Amino acid sequence: MKKIAIVGGGPGGLTLARLLQVKGVSSVKVYERDADKNARVQGATLDLHEESGLAALREAGLMEAFIANYRPGADKIRIVDKEANIIVDEHAGEKEENRPEIDRGPLRKILLESLSADTVVWDSQFAGMEKSGDGWMLRFKNGTTAYADIVVGADGANSKIRSYLTPIQPFFVGMTALEGSVYEAEKLVPEMFELVKGGKLFIFGDSKTLIVSAKGDGTLSFYAGFKSSADWVLKGDVLDWYKSEFNEWAPIYETLFANVSGGFIPRPQYCMPLDQNWEALPNLTMLGDAAHLMPPYAGEGVNMAMLDALELSRCLTEEHDTHAAIAKYEKEMRARASATAAMTLEQTERLHSPEAIRKMLGVIGMEYSGMA
Ligand SMILES: Cc1cc2nc3c(=O)[nH]c(=O)nc-3n(C[C@H](O)[C@H](O)[C@H](O)COP(=O)(O)OP(=O)(O)OC[C@H]3O[C@@H](n4cnc5c(N)ncnc54)[C@H](O)[C@@H]3O)c2cc1C
Structure with missing residues (x-):
């Protein structure tokens, strides 16, 4: 029955909102800075991985919608040199489709359409928050406020929520x-x-x-x-x-x-530093880029954000004690992100x-x- 405020309606925040609603949590709001769902052109194609992005969509009951919207063949890669010689060509011959691609726009649309009416509060740029009872009073740039028992920072690379948990910088x-x-x-x-x-x-x-x-x-x-x-x-x-x-x-x-x-x-x-750590709070956590920003050169960012959403939704709905739920989620999330970031940094260098x-x-x- 706790009120959950998710700040940021990117793939991580929206996946979490959907998963919580599927698991019976009715009081979930997503506060998003964009003016409305059409405010921004959404970026490029994302490959979703079986054990992360697709696992989250499966548990969210959205695989049918995914299959109707993904782009068969878009996962085929060509590695080319600076003189435009094709060195590797996945278009030649059969390729097993194990990392299907979907454009950001359709992925966002699927997630938005899956939420109960009025879950997303548009034009709500988070400006700050103060402790209020056992929870938080959030303030937005447009002058509105909202109370939540639990706040989840899903506000991406330049997260404003993160500083309420840790001073650690990327x-x-x-x-x-x-x-x-x-x-x-x-x-x-x-x-x-x-x-x-x-x-x-x-x-x-x-x-x-x-x-x-x-x-x-x-x-x-x-x-x-x-x-x-x-x-x-x-x-x-x-x-x-x-x-x-x-x-x-x-x-x-x-x-x-x-x-x-x-x-x-x-x-x-x-x-984000690979060894980052902070003390779990009973009423505040974060996911996705806000928690573990990393370069895009291993194609893991969206997948990690969606897996965080899956794990956090499980912890919050399966553990009785919210503090313990958040502590468990954060410990595993940091370990997972650290291993992926190490691999990503190696790949970026290579x-x-x-x-x-x-x-x-x-x-x-x-x-x-x-x-x-
Ligand atoms: C060029 C590029 C290519 C990439 N390619 C890939 C790829 O191929 N595969 C992959 O997996 N990942 C890729 N990534 C990484 C991926 O985009 C991110 O990891 C992913 O979007 C993180 O999701 P998120 O939900 O945590 O944050 P975001 O997608 O950043 O969403 C954050 C949301 O919060 C909102 N917001 C921000 N501040 C506030 C505020 N103060 N108040 C309210 N709302 C706020 C934003 O408007 C946004 O909607 C790429 C990134 C870049 C830059």
């Missing part, structure tokens, strides 16, 4: 990812569109990466990864920058930068090393014949 991993999209890509960048072939393209060279994925609406989303300082900013024209930074790369890649729709987002890459292609082929058990 550390900079030494690189930036510059993110962009090309809408109507078949028309604007036909050669790239053909190369991506509805799946994902991993281009490695000169200790840099360019990762491109096809969305169901005809967009190509991409992010260029490169070593940088934490305060890197794009000075001047993006094309000039690209041409000097990626000067030995094939001209085909430049077309993405020349045709970008809606600008670029620089994302300096941070990771992909941004001079020998990236050779090393990646080693990881997937293939020999490199030296095309690049």
